[in-house]
Structure formats: C-alpha cells, structure tokens
Amino acid sequence: MTESIELPPRQAWLTSLTSLFTRVAPGRWLALMLLALHAAVVFDADVALTRAFLLAHYGLFLLWQPLVRSETRIEPRLALPVFAMAAMLVLLDGSWVMALWLAILAGLVGAVATSQNERGPRWAYLLALAYLLALLLAWVLPQSLGGAAALPEGFQDAVRFGLPLLPLAILFLPASRQRSTSSTLDFIYGLMLSLLIMVMALGVFAVVAVAKVSYAWALVQTLLGMAALLLVLSWLWNPRAGFSGLGQVTSRYLLSVGLPFEGWAQRLATRAERERDPESFVRDALADLQELTWIRGGHWQAARGEGTFGEPAEHSVSHAFHGLALTWQSQRPLTPALALHVRLLSQLLGYFYAAKVREQTLREQAYSQAIHDTGARLTHDVKNILQSMKTLLAAADMSTPEDSDRLLALMKRQLPQLAARLSQTVDKLKQPNEMDVAQQPAQNWWSALQLRYEHDDVQFFADALDDTPLPQDLFDSVVDNLLTNALRKRQTEPGVAVEVRLGLHPLVSLTVTDSGVAAPEHVARNLFMSPVASDFGLGVGLYQAARQAARVGYRLELTDNEAGRVSFCLQATENSSNP
Structure with a gap:
C-alpha cells in the first residue's frame, strides 16, 4: 500500500x-x-x-x-x-x-x-x-x-x-x-x-x-x-544593377571571415577525390587551413588516428561530428561570427571524413566479397576434381586382374586431366583477376568433356562443331556442377539417364538433362537467387555458377523441372560477345 x-x-x-x-x-x-x-x-x-x-x-x-x-x-x-x-x-x-x-x-x-x-x-x-x-x-x-x-x-x-x-x-x-x-x-x-x-x-x-x-x-x-x-x-x-550589393558582401564576409571559402571547399573536394585514406585526408585538409590568421593550431582525433596542426595557443574550442573530434586553438577568444565559422568548417570536415570512412568500408567489403566469391568458386572446382578422383578410386577397387590393362589406360587418360584441372585451380587462386578470361575452341572443349565422363554413362549430343571460343572456366564449372548433381541421383534412383547437348548457333547454349525426380518447389524458386539447402546439395554451387555466368554474358536457367525430365540450360545472352 x-x-x-x-x-x-x-x-x-x-x-x-x-x-x-x-x-x-x-x-x-x-x-x-x-x-x-x-x-x-x-x-x-x-x-x-x-x-x-x-x-x-x-x-x-x-x-x-x-x-x-x-x-x-x-x-x-x-x-x-x-x-x-x-x-x-x-x-x-x-x-x-x-x-x-x-x-x-x-x-x-x-x-x-x-x-x-x-x-x-x-x-x-x-x-x-x-x-x-x-x-x-x-x-x-x-x-x-x-x-x-x-x-x-x-x-x-x-x-x-x-x-x-x-x-x-x-x-x-x-x-x-x-x-x-x-x-x-x-x-x-x-x-x-x-x-x-x-x-x-x-x-x-x-x-x-x-x-x-x-x-x-x-x-x-x-x-x-x-x-x-x-x-x-x-x-x-540589393541594387540589381550589376553591383552585388551590401547583402551579398555581408553574407560573403560572414561566411568566409577572411578565408576564400569557395576556393578552400573546391580544394577539399578535389583532395577527397584523390585521397583514399580518411586520416590522411583530414591531416592534409587541416594543413591547408594554416593560412587562417585567427587560428594558430589545433588537434584532431578519429577512430584510427590522431594528430596536431599548427602551434598551440591559449584559447580553444572543440567540435565533434561523425566520429571526428576537432579542437581549434586561437590566440584570443573567438567572436560569435568566428565561432560559427569554425563550427561550419568542423561540420564540413566531419561530413567529408564520414564519407571517406564509408568509402573505405565499402571498399573493404567489396574486397572481402571478392575473396568470398573466388573461394566459393574454387571450392566447387576442387570438389568436382575430388569427385572425379573418387570415381577413379571406385573403378580401381572394383577392377579385377583381367581389367588391369583397361584400368591402366583409364588412369593414363584421366590423371593428366585431373592434374591439369587442379593446376588451373591453383593458378586461379594465385591470380583471381584472370578468372573467366581463358577461351578454348568449342571442338577441343567438347572432346575433353567426353573424355572426362566416358565411364559415367552420359550421352553427348552436339551440332556441327567449329572453333567457336568458349569461356573455359565458366563451362567447366557449370557442367561439372550439373553433371555431379545429375549423377548423384543414381544413388537413390538407379538407371537415371543423363545427357549433355551443346549448340553453337544462333547463340551458344549448353543443356544438361536427367530423368530423375524434380527439384522441390522451394529449391527451384530460389536456386539461382541465393544459396539453398537440399538433400542433393543443389543451390550453393549453382548460385555461384549463375553469378559467374552473368559476369561473362551468359544466363543459367532451369528450363524443365518435372519428374522424368529436369533440364538446366546455360545460354549466351544477345548482347554477349560470343557468337
């Protein structure tokens, strides 16, 4: 109570x-x-x-x-x-x-x-x-x-x-x-x-x-x-007769207070375009303000550094804007007009500093995203190489002494292919900027693909082949992901038929079709938009492959998704540089 x-x-x-x-x-x-x-x-x-x-x-x-x-x-x-x-x-x-x-x-x-x-x-x-x-x-x-x-x-x-x-x-x-x-x-x-x-x-x-x-x-x-x-x-x-008038003269004086404000602001914007480091930008901008006779020096402090400019003086005034703390020192106490001007300068520097910090943050995020994308793509390349090696090991375990000659021939054909692909993956890791650059004639790439999957019971169909250049990294990554996912269905559905079809005219297209079960609706809806979880591992590799295809002028789509016919198509867009 x-x-x-x-x-x-x-x-x-x-x-x-x-x-x-x-x-x-x-x-x-x-x-x-x-x-x-x-x-x-x-x-x-x-x-x-x-x-x-x-x-x-x-x-x-x-x-x-x-x-x-x-x-x-x-x-x-x-x-x-x-x-x-x-x-x-x-x-x-x-x-x-x-x-x-x-x-x-x-x-x-x-x-x-x-x-x-x-x-x-x-x-x-x-x-x-x-x-x-x-x-x-x-x-x-x-x-x-x-x-x-x-x-x-x-x-x-x-x-x-x-x-x-x-x-x-x-x-x-x-x-x-x-x-x-x-x-x-x-x-x-x-x-x-x-x-x-x-x-x-x-x-x-x-x-x-x-x-x-x-x-x-x-x-x-x-x-x-x-x-x-x-x-x-x-x-x-405000005379309106060619003379600027006392109003503009007074406003200009109150704004500049002895400093050519327009010139300093222009130099500040130019320095902001040239200087990338926020702290270096603030240090150079404050050094440019030493021509002010009523400011002797000061001190600045930010999250990643601090410094001084000019000479110490008796009187000081402090301002803080957007993570930048500025202390201005003068020989005499600042008048209200000068104090307002110092606040304006501090606020302008704070805005530019915040913009430089955001720019640096975005640059670091873009760098981290590039590393993530590169690592994700190379991870799938390594995964596909590992899958091929497991296939060879399975063939070696199931072979008999009578199959020794055939197994040796298989190893001679497949191991150099795996070594070359692994070497390409390591080269991509060393020089990620050169990814998606290498081109290979369509006829050569098609022959290497058939050789790589000759023991997996995959049917290959192609139109008249010629020397049309294909982006090797993109086609290897996409076809390996698609064939790996299609062949994995045979673990639960024996007898699934898998076929690959390559067309070069009028636009380059690569289609992989299997006769297995259809992908779930929620998986198919978000397959190329974001990483998704599924029983067969679909989603992550194809999401990266779709982004890789978009960067080089191609489009990866799920054209058919029904029981007995699941088709993925990689096709060049109309504005692509490929014929």
Whole structure:
C-alpha cells in the first residue's frame, strides 16, 4: 500500500500559484503589463504609487518575457541583472530612462511578433508594438524635451484616455497558450528595431536642440530623414544593377571571415577525390587551413588516428561530428561570427571524413566479397576434381586382374586431366583477376568433356562443331556442377539417364538433362537467387555458377523441372560477345 506524500502548506500554495500563472496565456500578461506601464507613466500620481505601478509592470514583464521559460530555475548570477534592471526602472526617476526602457521593450515585442504564426497572437504583438511607439513619441519624448515640446491639452487627454484602448483590445483577441522560447526569437530583428527607435529619439532631440523648431516638425523631419536613409540602404542591399550589393558582401564576409571559402571547399573536394585514406585526408585538409590568421593550431582525433596542426595557443574550442573530434586553438577568444565559422568548417570536415570512412568500408567489403566469391568458386572446382578422383578410386577397387590393362589406360587418360584441372585451380587462386578470361575452341572443349565422363554413362549430343571460343572456366564449372548433381541421383534412383547437348548457333547454349525426380518447389524458386539447402546439395554451387555466368554474358536457367525430365540450360545472352 502506497502512502501519499503531503507537501507543506507554504510549498503547496506556491506550487498551485505557479501552476495558475503558467496556465495564463502570454498575451494576457502582455496586456496587463502595458496597462500597468500606462498607469505609471501617463497618470500624475504620487511617487510611491508610480513606483508601485512600475514594480507591478516589471513583475508582469517577468511573467510575460519570452527569454527564459517559466519552469526554468534561474541561477544567482543570472538573477542579478534582473534585479538591477528593476532597481534602475523603479528608483531612477527620469524620462530618458523610460525612453530607453520603451525602446528595449519595443525591440523585444517586435522580435516576438516575427515568430508568431497564428493571426491572433500576431495581431496582439503588433498592437503592443504600436502602443509602445505611440507612448514613446506622444508622451515620453515630449516630456523629456521640456517646455519646447509641450503638447496641447486636448492631445494629452487623447493619449491619456485613448491609448489604453490598444492594451484592452489585446485582452479580447484570441490567445494562444504556447510559450515562446528563446530559440524562436529573431534577436537581430529586435536589436535593429531597438537601435532604430533610439536613433529616432536622439534625432528628434538633436533637431529640437539645434534648429529650435517644434516637436512635431522635428519628429516629421527625423522620420523623413530615416525613411530616406532606409530607402537608400535597401537599394544598396540589393541594387540589381550589376553591383552585388551590401547583402551579398555581408553574407560573403560572414561566411568566409577572411578565408576564400569557395576556393578552400573546391580544394577539399578535389583532395577527397584523390585521397583514399580518411586520416590522411583530414591531416592534409587541416594543413591547408594554416593560412587562417585567427587560428594558430589545433588537434584532431578519429577512430584510427590522431594528430596536431599548427602551434598551440591559449584559447580553444572543440567540435565533434561523425566520429571526428576537432579542437581549434586561437590566440584570443573567438567572436560569435568566428565561432560559427569554425563550427561550419568542423561540420564540413566531419561530413567529408564520414564519407571517406564509408568509402573505405565499402571498399573493404567489396574486397572481402571478392575473396568470398573466388573461394566459393574454387571450392566447387576442387570438389568436382575430388569427385572425379573418387570415381577413379571406385573403378580401381572394383577392377579385377583381367581389367588391369583397361584400368591402366583409364588412369593414363584421366590423371593428366585431373592434374591439369587442379593446376588451373591453383593458378586461379594465385591470380583471381584472370578468372573467366581463358577461351578454348568449342571442338577441343567438347572432346575433353567426353573424355572426362566416358565411364559415367552420359550421352553427348552436339551440332556441327567449329572453333567457336568458349569461356573455359565458366563451362567447366557449370557442367561439372550439373553433371555431379545429375549423377548423384543414381544413388537413390538407379538407371537415371543423363545427357549433355551443346549448340553453337544462333547463340551458344549448353543443356544438361536427367530423368530423375524434380527439384522441390522451394529449391527451384530460389536456386539461382541465393544459396539453398537440399538433400542433393543443389543451390550453393549453382548460385555461384549463375553469378559467374552473368559476369561473362551468359544466363543459367532451369528450363524443365518435372519428374522424368529436369533440364538446366546455360545460354549466351544477345548482347554477349560470343557468337
């Protein structure tokens, strides 16, 4: 039986309060934050009441802020700036402090607005941004400039009682409970927006102080000047008149950071095509990076080796991608742009290194597969030679003294054949690349085959023979496998007839037929596709023979598979080089 754990009353109250706060949509906190800010800035109240509204505003800001998740535990070193900002906002009584805070808050709201996908939250943040800009331009800036920028009473009443309609409208917009995170914020956009608002405020102050004009005219002149400047910058960013523009220049600089990135990437790709060893490729690629002035050296480590490049330095940054660990060392701490560039270089090297490792693995697997195929084919050749030797030994055991002359003649004919075949097998083992290369005239090969099986009661039929070249290794391997399997049936079915038929026109074909039982269906279905197990050993040898035939332009098929007639046919394909 489990017992429930009861929390202390204070801790349970804090837990329930935190859960209540996290269930409130961020847009609601935003609206309440702006209303508290309006009450503290616009309405003339006692200093204590104003500071109370500012403190409430900052508390609501902490509940709304998208920089840190509400469930995240804040460390003391991060909490210090939070309390410092609250103290500056509440204790320092100045219009310029409020203007700075409004610029920062507007940039943050604008950054959040760019990350919203739903229409309701996007409109909420746009209304909040409009409210902050209106409060700054219509109230805070005129108050900071003094009497020269005093606004009419009617306009002040419109700002005091009409501007809060924007935060109130946010309360009635459909809200989303999805919390924004720091990863979705466009900090560059927010920073640029805050800087533009600060430049506009300082521009208005400069025009009023120098030209001695009204606040409204100074604001118009500043907005027109900033609009013209932004228009020129937007044209220079992408001019479309032959000049690449500031956008491409900036992107190229951020990408290269003093390094001709395109040239280095091209050399990296060329080196990847030329160098086969992954570790040597990494060593040469890092040696090519020594022209970077902001990188003094470093260290790399992989599964099969490690090394250093350049000279050691005080500061370092490490990255690991796809089994390649890189440590970059510099004389000074890397700036964010340089750190991003180092990460890009490390990732690119990691991708190339992984590709080289996969290439080496595939090369080793192909080599092992070639050894396996060669060994399997030679194993069947040796097996067939051994079968012929067993046949000769059986003939010697069954012979009588009267058969000595006939047995001696048989040995003289067969032993040189076996010796020659064994010698060919050994030569194939020494030079596997020359397998399937040797050619033999059809007439000579047919005569040698008849001599080899003259005592096995095999019938041979052939069309008009000529000197058509046949791949000797392929035909010897296939016919030995087929005849061995057919003759083995006589152990359980005496009297099985076996015949071999050779045709040369229009395409070369070799057919072996026996009158034994048919191969089982599951064996026949997978006979040439994969090694199969059967009572007669069919499958492995024929699988290798089929692959060997495909490599030299032939096709091995089971043409008939029924009781009393089982036929295998080796035939040249139409695109084969053989006639």
